[in-house]
Amino acid sequence: MKAFFQKNWIHFAAVAAMYIISLLYCKPVTEGYGLKQHDIQQWHGMAHEGVEYRTEKGEEALWTNSMFAGMPMMQISMIYAGNVASTISHYYTTLIGRPVDIIFLHMLGFYIFAIVLGMRPLVGMIGAVAMAFASYEIIVIQAGHNAKAMATAFLAPLLATFIATYQRKISLSLIALAGIFMAFEIACNHVQVTYYMAFLLLGLGIYFLVRAIKMKEIKDFTIKTASLIGVFALAGLMNSGNLIMTKDYAKHTIRGGNDVTINPDGTVATKNSSGLDRDYITHWSYGIGETFTLISPNIKGGGSFPIANSQFQPILENSDLSMESQREVGNYGAYWGDQPFTSGPVYLGAIICVLALLALVFWKSPMKWVFLAVSLLAIALSWGKNFMGLTNFFIDYVPGYSMFRTVTIILIIVELCAVALAMYFIDYALKNRDELIAQKNKLFIVLGAIFVFTLVMRSITIDDFQGQAEKEQLANMSSGYYQQIYSMDPEVLKANYGLDVTNKQQVDQFVNAQIDQVKSKIEDLKTVRHEIYKASWTRTAAFTFMTALVLVLFVSVSLSPVLFLGALFVITAFDVIPVAYDYLGSQQDDRGEYKYWVEAGLINYPISTNEADREILAMEVAANPKLGGIIEKAAQQGATKADELGYTG
Numbered sequence: 001m002k003a004f005f006q007k008n009w010i011h012f013a014a015v016a017a018m019y020i021i022s023l024l025y026c027k028p029v030t031e032g033y034g035l036k037q038h039d040i041q042q043w044h045g046m047a048h049e050g051v052e053y054r055t056e057k058g059e060e061a062l063w064t065n066s067m068f069a070g071m072p073m074m075q076i077s078m079i080y081a082g083n084v085a086s087t088i089s090h091y092y093t094t095l096i097g098r099p100v101d102i103i104f105l106h107m108l109g110f111y112i113f114a115i116v117l118g119m120r121p122l123v124g125m126i127g128a129v130a131m132a133f134a135s136y137e138i139i140v141i142q143a144g145h146n147a148k149a150m151a152t153a154f155l156a157p158l159l160a161t162f163i164a165t166y167q168r169k170i171s172l173s174l175i176a177l178a179g180i181f182m183a184f185e186i187a188c189n190h191v192q193v194t195y196y197m198a199f200l201l202l203g204l205g206i207y208f209l210v211r212a213i214k215m216k217e218i219k220d221f222t223i224k225t226a227s228l229i230g231v232f233a234l235a236g237l238m239n240s241g242n243l244i245m246t247k248d249y250a251k252h253t254i255r256g257g258n259d260v261t262i263n264p265d266g267t268v269a270t271k272n273s274s275g276l277d278r279d280y281i282t283h284w285s286y287g288i289g290e291t292f293t294l295i296s297p298n299i300k301g302g303g304s305f306p307i308a309n310s311q312f313q314p315i316l317e318n319s320d321l322s323m324e325s326q327r328e329v330g331n332y333g334a335y336w337g338d339q340p341f342t343s344g345p346v347y348l349g350a351i352i353c354v355l356a357l358l359a360l361v362f363w364k365s366p367m368k369w370v371f372l373a374v375s376l377l378a379i380a381l382s383w384g385k386n387f388m389g390l391t392n393f394f395i396d397y398v399p400g401y402s403m404f405r406t407v408t409i410i411l412i413i414v415e416l417c418a419v420a421l422a423m424y425f426i427d428y429a430l431k432n433r434d435e436l437i438a439q440k441n442k443l444f445i446v447l448g449a450i451f452v453f454t455l456v457m458r459s460i461t462i463d464d465f466q467g468q469a470e471k472e473q474l475a476n477m478s479s480g481y482y483q484q485i486y487s488m489d490p491e492v493l494k495a496n497y498g499l500d501v502t503n504k505q506q507v508d509q510f511v512n513a514q515i516d517q518v519k520s521k522i523e524d525l526k527t528v529r530h531e532i533y534k535a536s537w538t539r540t541a542a543f544t545f546m547t548a549l550v551l552v553l554f555v556s557v558s559l560s561p562v563l564f565l566g567a568l569f570v571i572t573a574f575d576v577i578p579v580a581y582d583y584l585g586s587q588q589d590d591r592g593e594y595k596y597w598v599e600a601g602l603i604n605y606p607i608s609t610n611e612a613d614r615e616i617l618a619m620e621v622a623a624n625p626k627l628g629g630i631i632e633k634a635a636q637q638g639a640t641k642a643d644e645l646g647y648t649g
Helices: 002-025 027-031 038-057 084-096 100-116 121-132 135-143 146-153 155-167 172-187 191-214 218-238 240-250 289-294 313-317 323-330 350-362 367-382 384-397 407-431 433-438 440-459 468-475 477-487 490-497 504-556 561-583 600-604 611-623 627-645
Strands: 033-035 597-599
Touching: 002 027, 002 100, 002 121, 002 561, 027 033, 033 600, 084 100, 084 172, 084 218, 100 121, 100 135, 100 146, 100 155, 100 407, 121 407, 121 561, 135 146, 135 407, 135 561, 146 155, 146 191, 146 407, 155 172, 155 191, 155 218, 155 407, 172 191, 172 218, 191 218, 191 367, 191 407, 218 240, 289 407, 313 323, 313 504, 323 504, 350 367, 350 407, 350 440, 350 504, 350 561, 367 384, 367 407, 384 407, 407 433, 407 561, 433 440, 433 504, 440 504, 468 477, 468 504, 477 504, 504 561, 597 600, 611 627
Parallel strands: none
Antiparallel strands: 033 597
16 A cells, blocks of 8 residues: 555546645535535425435436426436435545535546546646636536536546547457546536537547557557447446436427417417427527637626626726716726626636647647537537538538527537637647757747737727627617607606607707717716726736747747646646635625625525515415414424534524
């Protein structure tokens, strides 16, 4: 055992460090708080009846009366016996605690990625921090999309074992490990994430097939492919209960189509096939220009929250606007992208983007083109309604694509590919330092070009700093004012505004004056948003420069590998963690209360009675006195449970 720990101490140290980082980020957990997650709070309400039935009867409830006119429980809360992966995941979450478990699992996944593919542990640590604190991953956790977050966390180790299986001699342990990770992936029960991952695995499979043909290793490729298909099928069988029930359930939902032949207005319905409606699928579509948030987080203003209640408040306060204008602008939303609203951007990190681009230039493996091609495809598909040609093709001809909504989710594949490419470049630089030094002029040119690009983007103003909804509102404002004026009592208008509705010129002047005031506010808003835009690119330029500086030192003054990796780790952490912190951190309000955290008891038991509930209960008991005894018994059980858990209030 002593020899084992001496040989592998670095891995134990790395795992401990990742856990500590995860715990420090979620510091309120150590103080008895839990994360507020809106969707999970709603889930508690949906699942409550079924969970209580399971606790009392020891069996699954197949139906709940707590939703709508009644709903089947299969997609709400149901335990499928025999699913080892699901059971282990449950114990893991119970042991580590949420949300530390999800962040830690993200980090652990990319550390495994590095080790399986023969990279240094510190390279794995860089990838771990980059992926775990990519803004979208943190936003997903804060919203309560835990299944999506857990499914994403298993992608890196699944990808690593898939690649390693083809790159090495036939290894039963590697193939089995790939099957195990796939079992955990499917057990997370977020089919959409797994479906998108299939695009990358298919692309890599084609790449390895072409390589096998060139190297005349078809037999070897066939055995490995058949083995992977076999273990993936076993992973599916382990999760078959949930998968089969999900497939059956989908037939009776909007994903299963309908046989309605007319629309509400009497016109002929053209949407009566299987799958979701196209508008519903693409309702959340990433803007084409919004894609640059991958490298610069706030070029569309971050999330849909008031500017005065955001990380951009200092920019507003330091503007040249009057105090009155600042108050008015502060009430506008910070976000001005194409989506209806958003909790925040998909930000990969400026450093990760730079390293990924360098991988495309310097890393010798043709596999990089697979990562690039799949990433570009994912980006184009994330545009949804902004690129309907490709979207329509996938909806019409790619099996299963029409079953999923919110196409922006596919950007998790871009995250995965970008971090993987960045790690491959770092690994290449360490193993081929002399070769990179020989090409240092080329390296300097590429780094310089990226840096100049960030400065150019900061300087140009092709953005109008208005969201589509704001433009439409402004365009319709004139007709709205006229409609409002002519619907009001003329005497009231004359008394309050001195406005004679019979005088069209006077009404026109009044309406134009109101619109001019709004336009003036919009111009002030655009000024502040422009400053937010420039600040975002300035930030990106700074981190691009830092990355370039570390690489220049590495190839010019013999910077040691440890210092090289340490510097990259530090600046990567300083790049992604502060952005992630904006959307899930330990911020407190003026009363000292956490923005994102509440007492742990309110997380586990968020359903509490209010005065209206008590009045309704009193009326029910008055109408049916027999309920009184049942209520009293339940109240005693609740009090006992609260004492056991140490909860008060």
